[in-house]
Amino acid sequence: MREMKKDTFPVEEAIPSVMQALGHRGTGVLVAEPGAGKTTRVPLACIQEEWLGEKKILLLVPRRVAAKSAAHFMAAQRGEQVGDTVGYRIRLEQKISDRTRVEVVTTGVMLRMMQQDPTLDQYGLVIFDEFHERTLDGDLALGLIWDVRQVLREDLRILVMSATIAAEAVSELLGGAPVIRSLGRTYPVDRKYVPGPGTCDKELLDLIGQQIDQAYRTHTGDILVFLPGMKELKYVQQQLNVRYPLELGEGVLRCYLLHSSLSIEEQSLALKRCAAGTRKIVLATSIAETSVTIDGIQVVIDSGWVRKPQFSPRTGLSQLITTRISKAAADQRAGRAGRQGAGLCYRLWNEEMHHALNAYDEPEIRHADLISFTLELAWWGLQDASGLSLLDQPSSSAMIQARELLHLLGATDDQGKITEHGKDLAALGIHPRLSHMLLSALSRGWNVHEACDVAVVLQHQSHFSGGSYMTLHEIIKAFQDGPDERTYSQFRAESLRLQQQLTIKGLYEQEYEQKKSQISYDYGMLAAMAFPDRVAKNRGDGTFLLRSGRGAALARTDRLQHAPFLVAIQVEMGKTTSSIRLAEEVKEKQLLDMFEQQITSVCRVRWDEEKGKITGRLQQHLGAMVLSDTPVPLDQLSSERIVEAVYEYVTTGGIEQLSWNKKSRQLQQRIQFMHAHDPRWPDVSDEGLLKRGREWWEVQLDGLTNLQQLKQINVWELLQSTLDWEQSRRLETEAPVDFEVPSGSRIRIDYSDPDQPVMAVKLQELFGLSQTPTLGSHRIPVTLHLLSPAMRPVQITRDLKSFWEQTYFEVRKDLKGKYPKHPWPDHPMEAQATRRTKAAMEKSKDGLLKRK
């Protein structure tokens, strides 16, 4: 009987190659599609192998149910009880004996086991099942075990079992491990595309309703419908109630929902095969893709959408998004119709859309919260994952976020190394936030029983919040006064187990029993211990500012609306603001006490733009939150801080506030002209001045407290002070304010373009000057803008001599008629320069003669 059953597994043919790979190379990758029998046949086949000796086999599976069912299956094949040759170990539950050679464990349990026994000495082979699911734990476990094999345990064999997708990459990761392929054993599923709208909305759901109806009338088997979430499940269920009132009433048709928030009893109704003469329609989320198997399904109707969280490392929060599924997920869903016979799958999208789908889901390591992962690495002495063999490295921003939080929890020191406290957190096997909360509560002598309840409730938040917003206090009450003994029995067991663990580790001593009566329990403080990064201050309008600087509003208005401070336990990110779904009030005094080390007192001295003067405030900060804020009188502020504040004001856009005038702007440009041709001269452009640095500015701004005083700063002197004595002397000759032309006028030079200083002057005032005036040590000719007597530009030149010799005569032709009263001599280089008319010149000549 046993022999016959064995032969029916397709994987049998591949087993000799697997044994050869493990025997010779010590590693292997077994690729087998569903139904091959790999999970149950391969471990049993390895037991007799010589290389295993007396050592045991570890079979790692991603889920608890998978561990139990695999162990039962294997035990049955050997005609034994679970716990004999084959046993399992999952959270809160184990069936293992001295005789056990194959231990089926969830990956999470195995990571705990490795903390006790890092080299896994009792085991000779580790098998990874369903590795293609690429769970965070699975990736980490393979990385660590490969490392152990490389460094300490050459004899530790590794077999990775996976669907096709990850095989080649895993083989490469394991140094070229042989890849063995086995056929699967599933029935054909005919895939039909039924184009729907491009969004997941009512239109799509109505179309799905019609598709269900069509399948119900044209086929005989049960129908499984994949939808993204509870909202959609209920909508379609309502449609079915309207469409099949009679059938549902008589019980010949049943409609079940499959969602993780439903109780185990409710879920198992959907999984069972129906009685003869009865059919079922199961409306499910992605839970039905892998976690459960449903009997009797012949038709799958796939919406093509999935709802999942998107973690943002920047905020440390996540957001639920509804997206298209991957091709791999679509095949997985279709496959659910082919487990017991030929099936049919309707896909609510077209073939073109299908090609546009992602091939696979992104592995968890690329988008998950990495806090536990990073603590685990720290336990192994690793600062990050770069030293580990991983198919995908985690994103660095998520690693940074995780490291920051671990440091905040005291799990790591300033160098990122794990602390003793961190080791205690890692050993407890719950989220580091929650283990920190427990240990902090215990160190304060609080009631351990209560704290463990809070930890368990927070661990399973979604089971309690049930959509409607509640405070932590309300949830704990709901848990403790639960409807009946059974409903929360699993969670009660977890709470008890935590208490035992704490006692065993000696982390918790019974002394609280004596203090119990004196300690008033405080959920706000507990929440703040677990979520120190999520304390928030009321902005006064019922919205809150998180310590991280992010704003958030209560998802439902209630008494917390008026709480000055709270801890946002569960926050969902929205597009503009975040909404707080679960919170608890915390008192300011408690924050001051708990976060004493992290609160920074800042004396904020700043330039108050409105008042036009320096003001000082003493603020206590916790991250972006201001806990207290009191004014400090000016005379109590140190002069340094005052200068600092003025400096900050001036250097952040206030340089315009200085009393600039024409003269100082020109001085600035003159120095810039020198600087442009010789970088040894200072850069005194607005930007250049700002770059002069704090020390220099502090000297200039010393003693200032208000706008009037700022306006009194002599900018001209400030600019001069950037020059040494030699430079100020040279500035006067090489970049003078003005130039005395032959007529006696002093003409201002425009330095606004340092490459081309300009002097605009009436042509007649330059008679007798044959060379263009030059500036700077490089003798750069001034650009002359020659003007008509009416001050209109006539010519631009940098070569006065050639102007007199040539262009002058052309210009004269045009202008002589227009300005006959002004001199237009034949020999301009010898003529008398003047700013006047000919008549005025005569007069003044007369005057001169008379005086003589």
Add this chain to the structure above:
DNA sequence: CTCTCCCT
């Protein structure tokens, strides 16, 4: 306004 799934 209305929460996917899994694990220590």
